Amino acid sequence: MSFVKYSELIQEGDVVIIFLGHDSMMPIKVESGAQTQTRYGAIRHSTDLIGRRFGSKVTCSKGGWVYVLHPTPELWTVNLPHRTQILYTTDIANITLMLDLKPGSVVCESVEFHAQRAEKAAQEFKDHKVGHLVTVRNQDVCKDGFGVVGVADAVFLDIPSPWEAIMHAKKAFKRKGGRLCSFSPCIEQVQRTCETLLDHDFEEICTLEVLQRIHDVRSVTLPLPDFGPEEKETESTKIACDHTTEDIPPTANPTNSSVTCKTATPPREMAGHTGYLTFATKPRD
Numbered sequence: 001m002s003f004v005k006y007s008e009l010i011q012e013g014d015v016v017i018i019f020l021g022h023d024s025m026m027p028i029k030v031e032s033g034a035q036t037q038t039r040y041g042a043i044r045h046s047t048d049l050i051g052r053r054f055g056s057k058v059t060c061s062k063g064g065w066v067y068v069l070h071p072t073p074e075l076w077t078v079n080l081p082h083r084t085q086i087l088y089t090t091d092i093a094n095i096t097l098m099l100d101l102k103p104g105s106v107v108c109e110s111v112e113f114h115a116q117r118a119e120k121a122a123q124e125f126k127d128h129k130v131g132h133l134v135t136v137r138n139q140d141v142c143k144d145g146f147g148v149v150g151v152a153d154a155v156f157l158d159i160p161s162p163w164e165a166i167m168h169a170k171k172a173f174k175r176k177g178g179r180l181c182s183f184s185p186c187i188e189q190v191q192r193t194c195e196t197l198l199d200h201d202f203e204e205i206c207t208l209e210v211l212q213r214i215h216d217v218r219s220v221t222l223p224l225p226d227f228g229p230e231e232k233e234t235e236s237t238k239i240a241c242d243h244t245t246e247d248i249p250p251t252a253n254p255t256n257s258s259v260t261c262k263t264a265t266p267p268r269e270m271a272g273h274t275g276y277l278t279f280a281t282k283p284r285d
């Protein structure tokens with residue numbers, strides 16, 4: 001099992017996501033002879049997991065069942081043991097797009113000054129079989145930089161004082177330049193970052209916030225206006241209705257006094273601020 005290549009069958013040492021329900025998943029490492037307790041009973045790794053297909057439905061010892069899923073970066077994001085505030089897919093998707101990332105891109109990101117976190121991250125990359133693609137450095141990016149010069153297509157910063165790392169980012173970029181992103185929760189951090197980016201001749205500086213706007217779709221029954229005495233063609237069937245989600249014709253009830261139609265209402269308030277994403281381009285040297 002690897003995070004970058006799908007495997008058919010579960011093997012000893014694999015990471016498997018146990019899916020108990022949409023809001024309840026747990027990652028486990030498969031070890032022969034081991035057992036994992038769930039609310040549906042125990043899962044025996046040797047008999048219930050090893051050799052089974054990823055995606056199988058597995059019956060636990062108390063008779064309930066779970067799905068055993070192949071990890072994906074997205075599933076890992078919602079299941080990983082938290083050590084710090086992490087990024088979620090809404091921001092990750094935007095960052096990937098705006099940094100122009102593609103297979104083979106060199107990205108400077110994983111420098112970590114906290115020794116244990118750096119160690120744990122390196123072990124995780126190894127366990128997920130992406131260790132050969134990622135180098136973890138245990139150093140202070142603001143003092144010591146990324147430890148590389150002239151190699152990066154993109155730089156991503158998610159630290160409290162990104163402005164202190166910008167001159168190091170500049171050195172890490174390839175001569176032809178590249179794209180930088182800095183993630184900060186507070187607008188004051190954004191302001192200092194933008195000023196420093198300008199001082200270092202970065203171009204196309206822009207800051208955005210990505211919020212998901214989920215519409216509430218429901219059927220509503222509305223009273224019909226009184227159109228007066230009925231003529232040949234009834235006016236009530238021509239009532240305009242806001243079909244925001246689907247093109248379903250409104251249905252008038254038998255007495256023609258009301259009409260039922262689908263509506264989609266956006267939320268009144270947009271919760272979910274995670275941070276501001278500041279992007280910039282480092283021009284060719």
Ligand SMILES: C[S@@+](CC[C@H](N)C(=O)[O-])C[C@H]1O[C@@H](n2cnc3c(N)ncnc32)[C@H](O)[C@@H]1O
Pocket residue numbers: 084085086087111112113114117139140141142143158159160161
């Ligand atoms: C918010 S977390 C990054 C989370 C990561 N983007 C993710 O989604 O998993 C910030 C991390 O940067 C580290 N850090 C903060 N300042 C640093 C610095 N100057 N040099 C290296 N690491 C730093 C912290 O120890 C922390 O682990």
